[in-house]
Amino acid sequence: MLLKSLICLFPWFILAAAAEASQAKPGCKDTCGNVSIPYPFGVGEPYCYQQSGLQLVCNESYNPPRLLYSNIPLVSISLSNGTMTVGLGVTYYCYNQAGQFLNGWTWTFTLNENYYFSDTRNKFTAIGCDTNAIMSDSSVAIFKSGCMSVCANERSIVEGSCSGIGCCQTAIPKDIDECLAPENPCEKICTNMLGSFKCSCPRDYIDEGEQDGKNCTPIQNRLPILQLALETARALAYLHSAPSRPIIHRDVKSANILLDDNFTAKVADFGISKLVQLDQTQMSTLVQGTLGYLDPEYYHTSQLTEKSDVFSFGVVLVELLTGEKPICSKRSQEERSLATYFPASLKENRLFQLVEPQIINEGKSAQIIAYSELAKRCLNWKSEKRPTMKEIAMELERLKRFQIHPWTPQQRNEESTSLLSEPSDLYSVELTSYTGNASGQYSMEVMLLNVPPR
Template identity: 30%
Template sequence: MDLHGMLMQISLIGVIISTIVAITAAEAAQAKPGCDYMCGDVKIPFPFGLTDGCYLNRNFHITCENNVTAKTGGLTVKSISIEDHELRVLNFVARRCYNKTGGLVDGIKTSFKTPRYTISNTKNKFTVVGCDTYAYLTGTQKGENYSIGCMSLCNSLLNVVNGSCSGVGCCEVEVPDGLKYIKIKVRSYDNHIDVWGFNPCGYAFVAEQGQFDFNSAYLKNLTYKNLPMVLEWAIGKETCEKAAQNKTAFACKRNSYCQDLETTSGYRCKCEQGYQGNPYLPDGCQDINECEDPNLNSCTIAKNCVNTPGSYSCRCPKWHHGSGRKDGEGCEANLLLLFKIAIGIGISFITMLVGSTWLYLIVKKRKLISLKEKFFKQNGGLILEQLRRQEGSTETTKIFTEEELQKATNNYNESRIIGQGGFGTVYKGVLPNTRVVAIKKSKTIDQSQIQQFINEVFVLSQINHRNVVKLLGCCLETPVPLLVYEFITNDTLFKHLHHKSNTSVMLWQIRLKIAAETAEALAYLHSEASTPIIHRDVKSTNILLDDKYTAKVSDFGASKLVPLDQTQLATMVQGTLGYLDPEYLLTSQLTEKSDVYSFGVVLVELLTGEEALSFSRSEQERSVAMHFLCSLKEERLFDVLDDHIVEEGNKEQLKEVAELAKSCLRVKGEERPTMKDVAMELAGIRKMEMHPWVDVGGTLEETENLLGETSGAYKHSSSSKTTGYDSMNNHELLALGDGR
């Protein structure tokens, strides 16, 4: 170590030693000069003392057992306060214990008697613990007997609340003021016979507030033998006026004043304002240097503070006059020149401030405009505008400004959130024309796929199907683009099927209607849209319902646009557990049959009323689709169907839809029907309901003549399509919960 390092260490050690010496000196100054001031870790300030000549009188004698434990009147002293005139002592806990037949096992009474101390009524509480316990506290107050009681009952531990002493297992009351003698007795109504298994004893004690925290375990065994109690002390029995007549015996020394007590005899000494220390020692109250601590003085200029005995004064700088205090008139300049200079400086400063603020706002505004233009270009705004001009459509895809959507969502207030998930957050917004919309704020976007993302936005905005949530436009002025959809009012199919808060039960015809409309929407996306679209995340949370229970397919954050010259493509596996196509999961080859499988799971949800995947169910029933197929194979279909729809009596329809769901859930995609076939089949099943004269048990030929080519048309279909890119990057397996 070099010389400089050694000097630094020596200096640091010196500072530490000086601090320790200063603290020790301050503690020693509280005791009478030449007297011991410590017993163990308890400081003994005057008028208390350990040996003859070191205390004011015998009432303040503290014994020190084994040079470790401070005691007064048999009580262990934990601390003594001169400023608050208090002692903290350890007080015994009274108890009374019984055996299971009600016989008394042992008991301890406690009493406290001393003419020199008063039990603090503001710092202590009388507490009783037990389930068949009451206790008395008797004492003397102003020379007369005084009694209070507290009762604690409970039949079991069920109603006992930890930390609560309201009468169940524990009760507490305030201690009256002025008590110098107390006796505590613990009693029981039924000798704890009914509660002996968990509460064989009753306890009572006076303890300092905050030092006892009730716990139900204490009913079995209260581990405390004693607890802290606060005592108040005073000098003698005389008033200040009478005690001051005998100047030699008067305890209040220089720079202190005397204070009478209201509820007990004697007086106390306090240091006068501006002084601190021990008022019972001749030079105990020392002047406080207010100038050393800015919190103790109100001088307008700290360096102009002047300490005086018991106070301080504040000076004003040259050419100024006044009190120099913040709470007074302060300091005022004497010369008009100084006033003019100050005015000139102030005007110059304000001019500079206004000018710099104006320049800052202009620069900030230009930067903001530049940043928005950067985001607009970065997010494909120019590409979108070019597509709109090429298609001759200027209104299909509206481009919103950032300010419009901030205002619509009240600056994206949390109260406007209607959905959150892996892809981002959906907010409810109100446009200036009062139209309610859903605004999707995604988490990230892959900059390498901006062209594909813009193509997807453009195509989706042109989809106009009554069962597909309409994409109204987007905002490209933000780091991540925002999408604006029409707002659907009646929440998701998932919540209607699975949330307990829904008091109404969804009828089978409504479920069948939702299934048929959802199938029509997916068939439209697969077969009739200008660019075929695979949704890739079909599930009940992405099927929204309006007030008439019309189904609306939503959340195209995971969707894929399908080039017309391709049928399948390797993609990153994405979707929601419980709905994922097992073939897609194994091969990563996405086709439109993946949507068919997911739709099959939705059909099973509609039939059973159970969630697609629930880890609260047994392993065999965890996947509702697998459990459904197993039950169907074992001819136990009606055991797994929702009781409400079975009771409606549409058993033939239920069987038809169950078989359709089974075909959608086939492991091999080529064996599943197309969504168009599924939609036609569901439409046919609905027609059966609308024409009750159809004989379901009749010939297949009659049924086909009535329904057209609907039933069975899917059995040999294997057409499939897929996509060529991901429009949104950083997808997660669990998709956004509410796709509006």
């Protein structure tokens, strides 16, 4: 079975040439079955196509003949839109009523580096009950995406709906990775972008050359993590308590926290954020977010609340403290997620084995412990046990202003109560919808890279 008119491939560097010609070259095959073959694509002799990545095959053993790119059947080619519509096989797994595996098929294919999936013309879709579907490259090094559908029973499935019950959808990862090319000019870090790439500098460097990737200047003094965390928490607290329509960001992560030339944090990328009715505490929605930051309660129930942002922010707090990535394949399967690994390490009294040495040297142990406890509360799997962003901002404000002493449970309760009544201007912070490349702004994620292994 093939899903036709589903996957589109975009050859990004040939569109200008393609616009000048819409016919096959003289002496070259111009159709295969019902599909036209316009130049720069071609079949047969090298003269008929512009380069090897545009060579197609007409398999005449089928009736009618079938036009193929590698092992992928082509349905149509549109030079004006820069698209190829293809047919892909369906991956499936079948089980009997006892839950035992019967048979299945996993569809794999290889794309030339000149193509990427259209994120506007495609959706990765999975159909079934209690189905977890994953799409990735073969090494899971460049991209990975997926979704999960659940069913209470057959009556819970709504025909024609794909909201996570019996059917789920998510965006298709797109673009090729120009950073893998040996000729990219980046001196330090190369970040892949749609049809391009961006150069930046790693942790402890200021990026002064995003275009040519040169002149990465070392930062003399380390960025204060409390200040960055506080500014981000203030911004999210403002979003959650906006007087007109509160907003749930839904994709809080270090890559979406930008730093300007003064290292002021700005929350960015509101592409999947949700407006909330004033009297609404949660909403049912298609699960979206970033692996490693995604609230597990939201993932399993599709119920989005402001506490989903709190969980994601908890992961950012731990990243700032430890320099660890949210997902690390070098850790064991049980500890691969930082949101699981960090609380487990606290339980085993291994906190100071995780904290970056420079933070231990510059910070006070009581402050580090209090900060870690706050992060742990944010990462609670039960949303009702997580603090609000306003409470988090107040707690970070206290940690930043005062030298504290180790807490006892009674002291913590007393201080939490006083914080809620403490007057503070939490919301004097910039928000931005910036998602591209701009001088003087770079992601906080850059500061978390290249941490020496422990």
